[in-house]
Amino acid sequence: MPTISADESGALLDRYGPLAQAVRELIDVTIRTRADDDTAREVTAAVRELTERLRGESLSDEPGLRYLVEGRPLAWGNAVVGLRNPIAPPLVIEHGENGHCWADFHLGAAYEGPPSLVHGGVSALVLDHILGEAASDGLTKPLYTGTITVKYLRGTPLGPLHAEASIYRKEGVKTYCRGHISDAEGVTVEADGVFITPSWARDGAQ
Amino acid sequence: MPTISADESGALLDRYGPLAQAVRELIDVTIRTRADDDTAREVTAAVRELTERLRGESLSDEPGLRYLVEGRPLAWGNAVVGLRNPIAPPLVIEHGENGHCWADFHLGAAYEGPPSLVHGGVSALVLDHILGEAASDGLTKPLYTGTITVKYLRGTPLGPLHAEASIYRKEGVKTYCRGHISDAEGVTVEADGVFITPSWARDGAQ
Numbered sequence: 001m002p003t004i005s006a007d008e009s010g011a012l013l014d015r016y017g018p019l020a021q022a023v024r025e026l027i028d029v030t031i032r033t034r035a036d037d038d039t040a041r042e043v044t045a046a047v048r049e050l051t052e053r054l055r056g057e058s059l060s061d062e063p064g065l066r067y068l069v070e071g072r073p074l075a076w077g078n079a080v081v082g083l084r085n086p087i088a089p090p091l092v093i094e095h096g097e098n099g100h101c102w103a104d105f106h107l108g109a110a111y112e113g114p115p116s117l118v119h120g121g122v123s124a125l126v127l128d129h130i131l132g133e134a135a136s137d138g139l140t141k142p143l144y145t146g147t148i149t150v151k152y153l154r155g156t157p158l159g160p161l162h163a164e165a166s167i168y169r170k171e172g173v174k175t176y177c178r179g180h181i182s183d184a185e186g187v188t189v190e191a192d193g194v195f196i197t198p199s200w201a202r203d204g205a206q
Numbered sequence: 207m208p209t210i211s212a213d214e215s216g217a218l219l220d221r222y223g224p225l226a227q228a229v230r231e232l233i234d235v236t237i238r239t240r241a242d243d244d245t246a247r248e249v250t251a252a253v254r255e256l257t258e259r260l261r262g263e264s265l266s267d268e269p270g271l272r273y274l275v276e277g278r279p280l281a282w283g284n285a286v287v288g289l290r291n292p293i294a295p296p297l298v299i300e301h302g303e304n305g306h307c308w309a310d311f312h313l314g315a316a317y318e319g320p321p322s323l324v325h326g327g328v329s330a331l332v333l334d335h336i337l338g339e340a341a342s343d344g345l346t347k348p349l350y351t352g353t354i355t356v357k358y359l360r361g362t363p364l365g366p367l368h369a370e371a372s373i374y375r376k377e378g379v380k381t382y383c384r385g386h387i388s389d390a391e392g393v394t395v396e397a398d399g400v401f402i403t404p405s406w407a408r409d410g411a412q
Contacts, residue, residue: 128327
């Protein structure tokens, strides 16, 4: 992965971040609109034109472009935290000591499962990601998820949410993490996962 | 949830389905474009205008609109199968005997975690959904996920994929399901989950 400076990264994000955010808002109204046939048809045609315009420019096969900035992958295309990925809420993850990390975020209509509730699988998606961030110290260590168990205590309402995770044990190539999602009333979903250091990165090979 | 006829449902889907599909394609190029500053700015402004136009029409607080057609919820806003939800791939799920169900689908740039691989949490999202479909006979029975365990055998490549699930045990209020995701080479991720019938739907109350 090529390394770029923080300045270059900032300039690229100024260029593409607002586009992804605008598409996030379009996603929300696409699900919720009651527009009539004509309006729906015209907006659909206009969206297709914009897609063709962007497609006319060169497209990257490395979604979100892959760069390292100060030793961290940008992960702009990532499905959970990618600032260039309109399907990412996106989570902005903060890191404390010993892998502890957390994020406050908002899930709207696009993340629904049962009426007015977050899709259970979306909770699993968020937890898989934040446990992985804890295990890998903000994606700076090569690790893959071995197994993750997600336990649903009650429905998670759409709206403002909090997620956090931390490491509770390290044993050879295995790092064990635990985390949860909560709303204003408390924890709604818990997760426990084991993350594995790949063989090529063992024995100080990293 | 109001019931509508298959004809009404078809007409609504003709109106809103192509819009969601157009937005899906816009999401893909938004992540992958190398457009210059001017193009990015102009497309961003145009996307915002389309959003305002849809927002100007009445927006529903029931994402995707909630209707029953022939006893099945349409789930148009659902994050995995919603035909009106641009973040849903969407999976088109087929149902066989005893809860067995499956889907062939394609995951592109928007679903990436590690370079060229599906985000582990997206695999969990897909599996949570398809196990839930198996347990609830296509979402026709009220059930919520108790616990799901997802085991990663190897990385899942972006591209064409298959997922399937079935019930392997029923015990009182608990329904146990198992499933997996596979690519052309075989299984990449397995899942095991237990689904619970809520108390209000027990004792034949359904």
